[in-house]
Amino acid sequence: MIRSSIAAALLLSLEGAKALTLPDNVGRLPALGWNSWNAFGCDVSETKLMTAANEIVSTGLKDLGYEYVNIDDCWSVKGGRDNVTDRIIPDSEKFPSGINGTAQKIHNLGLKIGIYSSAGTETCAGYPASIGHESLDAQTFADWGIDYLKYDNCYVPSNWTDEYTACTADSDFPGVNPNGTCPGLQNPAPAGYDWSKSNTAKRYNIMRDALAAVEDQQVILFSMCEWGQADVVSWGNGTGNSWRMSGDINATWPRITAIANLNAHELSSVDFWGHNDPDMLEVGNGNLTIEENRAHFALWAIMKSPLIIGTALDSLPETHLEILKNADLVAFNQDPVHGKPAYPYKAGYSNGTWDPVHPPEYWSGSTSYGWNLVLLFNSEDVNATRTASWSEVPQLKQQQRHAHKTQRGYQVEDIWTGKDLGCVKDQYSVDLQPHDVAVLKIKGKC
Numbered sequence: 001m002i003r004s005s006i007a008a009a010l011l012l013s014l015e016g017a018k019a020l021t022l023p024d025n026v027g028r029l030p031a032l033g034w035n036s037w038n039a040f041g042c043d044v045s046e047t048k049l050m051t052a053a054n055e056i057v058s059t060g061l062k063d064l065g066y067e068y069v070n071i072d073d074c075w076s077v078k079g080g081r082d083n084v085t086d087r088i089i090p091d092s093e094k095f096p097s098g099i100n101g102t103a104q105k106i107h108n109l110g111l112k113i114g115i116y117s118s119a120g121t122e123t124c125a126g127y128p129a130s131i132g133h134e135s136l137d138a139q140t141f142a143d144w145g146i147d148y149l150k151y152d153n154c155y156v157p158s159n160w161t162d163e164y165t166a167c168t169a170d171s172d173f174p175g176v177n178p179n180g181t182c183p184g185l186q187n188p189a190p191a192g193y194d195w196s197k198s199n200t201a202k203r204y205n206i207m208r209d210a211l212a213a214v215e216d217q218q219v220i221l222f223s224m225c226e227w228g229q230a231d232v233v234s235w236g237n238g239t240g241n242s243w244r245m246s247g248d249i250n251a252t253w254p255r256i257t258a259i260a261n262l263n264a265h266e267l268s269s270v271d272f273w274g275h276n277d278p279d280m281l282e283v284g285n286g287n288l289t290i291e292e293n294r295a296h297f298a299l300w301a302i303m304k305s306p307l308i309i310g311t312a313l314d315s316l317p318e319t320h321l322e323i324l325k326n327a328d329l330v331a332f333n334q335d336p337v338h339g340k341p342a343y344p345y346k347a348g349y350s351n352g353t354w355d356p357v358h359p360p361e362y363w364s365g366s367t368s369y370g371w372n373l374v375l376l377f378n379s380e381d382v383n384a385t386r387t388a389s390w391s392e393v394p395q396l397k398q399q400q401r402h403a404h405k406t407q408r409g410y411q412v413e414d415i416w417t418g419k420d421l422g423c424v425k426d427q428y429s430v431d432l433q434p435h436d437v438a439v440l441k442i443k444g445k446c
């Protein structure tokens with residue numbers, strides 16, 4: 001299933017599928033921002049949004065490129081639309097300035113604002129949603145000055161369900177095997193089935209077209225939250241700027257590794273304009289150790305995921321803020337010239353097999369900044385050593401093979417400390433605490 005979806009994604013790009021490109025390069029690079037859900041759930045308000053927005057400015061996150069401040073579920077009046085205009089009605093207690101007023105305040109800070117709906121009859125928390133009202137809702141969002149739409153997948157009407165079920169190789173998905181296949185899948189699609197023809201794709205395409213129709217008034221990034229279903233990695237690039245490739249994240253280590261493992265196997269669908277979304281960041285939440293926070297952020301950044309902060313920024317410890325503010329990882333994520341993510345070059349603990357507990361541990365990626373990136377990850381629950389051998393790193397091995405004896409090294413810098421590790425010959429070994437990552441900038445030969 002994984003393999004077939006990758007094949008389908010390649011086919012799609014070869015066919016030059018219509019990709020969702022937007023004016024002003026909106027959506028070309030992974031989105032950077034903040035969203036209310038992971039921190040506050042349904043308890044969203046203008047106050048919380050403005051606190052986040054002001055923190056993004058005062059902490060320097062804005063200077064690094066974090067720009068979207070996104071409202072998740074529960075922002076409207078439950079139970080119905082305006083009985084005259086049919087528009088969704090903002091909750092005036094939660095948003096006393098209206099969504100438009102909140103948008104104006106956020107824009108005044110030089111930031112952008114996102115909103116949330118669902119491609120169903122209700123949002124996941126039971127508020128009015130957009131199926132059958134796509135044009136009107138897109139127009140409403142444009143009128144309010146909205147810059148980003150997260151479009152969820154709850155309450156799909158029965159006549160809109162898919163003909164077949166795809167294997168969403170998420171450990172969260174019923175019937176997934178330890179090797180990431182779904183042998184017991186009820187109602188699988190026939191071989192070669194084109195998932196871009198599915199009702200799921202159609203539901204999201206209707207909103208894509210509705211947003212395109214208001215584009216002259218307001219450019220709105222389209223963030224699809226269809227939980228990785230209907231083999232979205234094979235068609236998402238023609239529909240949205242990002243697409244969730246899994247079920248929901250939560251602030252537990254097993255969930256983070258399960259999603260990282262799945263996404264590590266689906267990275268061929270990531271490039272400019274379209275990005276797999278392994279869900280919003282949990283940095284700062286739950287009981288994750290500082291090492292786990294660091295590994296989570298680094299893996300999300302190098303997979304070129306949207307980096308949407310999901311924590312209360314006004315109470316975030318400096319240690320965690322520094323992780324979100326790692327300029328090199330953000331720069332890798334936002335490379336304007338090199339669109340592809342980092343890839344695993346060697347599996348590590350699990351020897352290349354599908355493993356939601358031990359995702360790939362050895363990663364490398366190219367940049368346009370004159371350095372390559374290498375990430376070493378300890379997925380074990382105990383201290384362990386990880387070694388990057390230059391002769392194994394795809395970006396380095398050609399050069400390494402031909403290097404003269406006196407040129408077997410690279411200038412290396414530690415991305416967390418900024419420390420210059422000097423001229424490192426042949427390989428770099430590092431002792432890592434449980435669930436920690438080392439991230440290296442590999443610069444010129446020496």
Ligand SMILES: *[C@@H]1O[C@H](CO)[C@@H](O)[C@H](O)[C@H]1NC(C)=O
Nearest residue numbers: 077080081082083084085089
């Ligand atoms: C329409 O909504 C308004 C305000 O909520 C309410 O006062 C009015 O009775 C409603 N009209 C109808 C016809 O339902």
Ligand SMILES: *[C@@H]1O[C@H](CO)[C@@H](O)[C@H](O)[C@H]1NC(C)=O
Nearest residue numbers: 097098099100101102104105
């Ligand atoms: C928001 O919309 C309301 C209702 O249309 C309007 O009265 C108000 O002036 C608008 N606020 C801003 C800041 O545009």
Ligand SMILES: *[C@@H]1O[C@H](CO)[C@@H](O)[C@H](O)[C@H]1NC(C)=O
Nearest residue numbers: 132157158159160161199202
């Ligand atoms: C489901 O029903 C609605 C309302 O009648 C209709 O607009 C829509 O096209 C139907 N969906 C499909 C996939 O036929």
Ligand SMILES: *[C@@H]1O[C@H](CO)[C@@H](O)[C@H](O)[C@H]1NC(C)=O
Nearest residue numbers: 172247248249250251252255
């Ligand atoms: C996190 O997600 C996993 C998988 O869906 C679930 O089993 C677990 O209960 C969740 N944990 C929390 C704390 O939400």
Ligand SMILES: *[C@@H]1O[C@H](CO)[C@@H](O)[C@H](O)[C@H]1NC(C)=O
Nearest residue numbers: 001177178179180181182183
């Ligand atoms: C995955 O595991 C199942 C059952 O254990 C097996 O039938 C199948 O061949 C395996 N698939 C791969 C790709 O390893």
Ligand SMILES: *[C@@H]1O[C@H](CO)[C@@H](O)[C@H](O)[C@H]1NC(C)=O
Nearest residue numbers: 013019237269270271272273
């Ligand atoms: C997605 O579409 C864009 C725009 O056409 C293209 O640049 C990019 O390479 C596509 N992504 C993939 C993985 O093919």
Ligand SMILES: *[C@@H]1O[C@H](CO)[C@@H](O)[C@H](O)[C@H]1NC(C)=O
Nearest residue numbers: 250251252253285286287288
């Ligand atoms: C964090 O740990 C505490 C104490 O062990 C526990 O009660 C709580 O449920 C944990 N929270 C999460 C999100 O795992």
Ligand SMILES: *[C@@H]1O[C@H](CO)[C@@H](O)[C@H](O)[C@H]1NC(C)=O
Nearest residue numbers: 348349350351352353355358
């Ligand atoms: C990976 O391979 C090594 C060497 O063959 C073996 O010792 C180790 O047990 C394997 N690890 C796993 C998790 O299969």
Ligand SMILES: *[C@@H]1O[C@H](CO)[C@@H](O)[C@H](O)[C@H]1NC(C)=O
Nearest residue numbers: 381382383384431432433434
């Ligand atoms: C793991 O490494 C840390 C930091 O180097 C060290 O403080 C700790 O004692 C080590 N733990 C074990 C079990 O060796």
